[in-house]
Structure formats: structure tokens, C-alpha cells
Amino acid sequence: MAVRVQEADFDVGAELAALRRGKPQIGALASFVGLVRDVNDGSGVSEMTLEHYPGMTEKALKAIVDQASARWTIIDALVIHRVGRLLPTDQIVLVAVAGSHRGDVFAACQFIMDYLKTRAPFWKREVTGEGARWVDAREADDQAAERWQD
DSSP states (O other): OEEEEESSOOOHHHHHHHHHTTOTTOOEEEEEEEEOOSEETTEEEEEEEEEEOTTHHHHHHHHHHHHHHHHSOOSEEEEEEEOEEEOTTOEEEEEEEEESSHHHHHHHHHHHHHHHHHHSOEEEEEEETTEEEEOOOOHHHHHHHHTTOO
16 A cells, blocks of 8 residues: 655556556456646636645555555555646546455545545645635535545
């Protein structure tokens, strides 16, 4: 189970191949890739800057992956989250989960992404035609994460 926070882009195909390499027990692999959109809340977005607390962010991501691993039967997981200046169409995040069966893999992947959006210490600043603004938490993200509460 790996988490990485980095400025550099990532190769989704290479990351997924590495995740499953040497693990013939894997029968399912689910992934999610988040991208920078060129519009948010009705305004054009020309760039986004993601900030985080080094060390604290990785610890929070690891805790989320550990929670998923405790809830579902999975073999491996990977979270890569980029920070720094990003442009529309740039990749922001990769969440990948591998396991024996699709049900656990789909659920764990969605759980990790939902919790990442609401519990990981990242801050987004967008540049729009109206100027720069910090992106507030979304109620829809909180609602998505709430469905996983026991």
C-alpha cells in the first residue's frame, strides 16, 4: 500500500502495471484519475495551485488507505496526489485498488477517493478571470463521505 505526494505528473498505465506486477492473485483492478477542469462554479479556470503540509498529508492518506484495507479485502492500493501549479487537463490524483474480486475493489477505490476529498489536508487555489480564489469544501463531497459511516 503506497501513497505519494509529488509535483511531477504520473503515467497511469505504468503505475497500474507496477501495482499488479508479480501478484497473480489479483483478479480486479479499479482506478480513478482526477483532472483539472477549465471551469468551476461557473467561472473559467486558467490554473490551480495545490498546497499541503508535507508529512501530515502523507500520514492522512496512509490512514485512509489503511481504513479501506480494514473494511474490504484488497491486495494492494496506490494513491498519488500532485501538488504545485496545475493547468486544465493536468492529472491531479490517481487512486488505484487491486484485489481478488471487483466488489471490494470498486468500494475501496470509491471510499478512498471520497475520504481523500474530505479528510486529506490539501488546499486548492484557482485563478479565474475574476482573480484568484481558494476553493471551499463542497457539501456534495461531505455527503459522499458520510455514506461510508457505520
